[in-house]
Amino acid sequence: MLAFPIKYIYITQTFNKNVHNGIDIRGQNRGEEIPIYSPDDGTIIAVRNDYKTQDSSGNSYGNYIKIQHNNGLVTLMAHLKYNSIIVKKGDQVKMGEQVATMGTTGHSTGVHVHYEVFKNNEKQDPLLYTYLYPSQQVDSQSAKYVKTIPIIPSVDKNENSNQIKININNLKVRNEAGLKYERIGIVEKDKYYNFYDEKKEDNYDWYNIGKNLWVANEGNSITVIRKREEEQIEDEITDYKFKYVVEKTNTYIIKLNEGETLYIK
Numbered sequence: 371m372l373a374f375p376i377k378y379i380y381i382t383q384t385f386n387k388n389v390h391n392g393i394d395i396r397g398q399n400r401g402e403e404i405p406i407y408s409p410d411d412g413t414i415i416a417v418r419n420d421y422k423t424q425d426s427s428g429n430s431y432g433n434y435i436k437i438q439h440n441n442g443l444v445t446l447m448a449h450l451k452y453n454s455i456i457v458k459k460g461d462q463v464k465m466g467e468q469v470a471t472m473g474t475t476g477h478s479t480g481v482h483v484h485y486e487v488f489k490n491n492e493k494q495d496p497l498l499y500t501y502l503y504p505s506q507q508v509d510s511q512s513a514k515y516v517k518t519i520p521i522i523p524s525v526d527k528n529e530n531s532n533q534i535k536i537n538i539n540n541l542k543v544r545n546e547a548g549l550k551y552e553r554i555g556i557v558e559k560d561k562y563y564n565f566y567d568e569k570k571e572d573n574y575d576w577y578n579i580g581k582n583l584w585v586a587n588e589g590n591s592i593t594v595i596r597k598r599e600e601e602q603i604e605d606e607i608t609d610y611k612f613k614y615v616v617e618k619t620n621t622y623i624i625k626l627n628e629g630e631t632l633y634i635k
């Protein structure tokens with residue numbers, strides 16, 4: 371579940387296997403050089419930053435960046451602005467972190483990003499793996515191509531439930547506790563979720579917020595709020611009053627009101 375590499379998505383060309391092995395995207399306004407963001411957490415595996423020209427022929431990416439993501443996917447962003455790449459090979463990046471600026475270097479006819487997704491070294495249709503996140507906007511013409519990331523519904527704050535509060539944007543929800551498991555959606559910043567189970571896995575504390583829904587506390591991405599313990603009531607029985615009647619025998623008969631219980635030490 372990659373994010374798009376730019377914040378406003380206007381798709382100018384879609385995927386066509388062996389003809390156009392990626393999608394072309396520009397921002398809201400034609401010609402604007404906008405930031406390019408990493409589509410997911412990952413490691414930079416290739417960078418070209420010194421290509422100065424726009425060529426009308428050939429098959430050149432111009433300046434590009436290639437990122438290996440933790441889920442096995444690789445992304446590539448091409449035609450980047452000369453000398454705009456702000457990461458280097460080997461760097462770790464987070465989803466949504468700026469890595470470069472859009473440009474029109476290489477085989478390009480205007481400012482846009484050519485975006486590719488590889489799985490097992492094969493070029494895939496990026497639109498099958500890439501989702502619109504809450505911080506992103508899609509042009510109405512492009513909306514028909516674009517899937518929106520599922521957002522897990524939150525609940526009201528409730529001190530009688532074990533809850534987590536989410537402190538960051540786009541915190542991933544997986545179908546099991548562990549980084550290797552599939553991401554199936556996100557939870558929203560500043561919202562509350564009940565949790566029903568917790569586990570330690572891959573050095574993170576994981577919280578179960580529903581059937582097959584797990585989130586990890588990465589850094590301070592989550593605040594854990596445990597429900598109040600139930601108060602003890604033993605001490606409240608100090609002032610117990612009851613009615614009794616002494617009969618003309620040596621036996622005391624204690625009459626309780628209906629529903630009352632008398633404990634004798």
Ligand SMILES: [Zn+2]
Pocket residue numbers: 383390392393394483484485
């Ligand atoms: Zn392209």
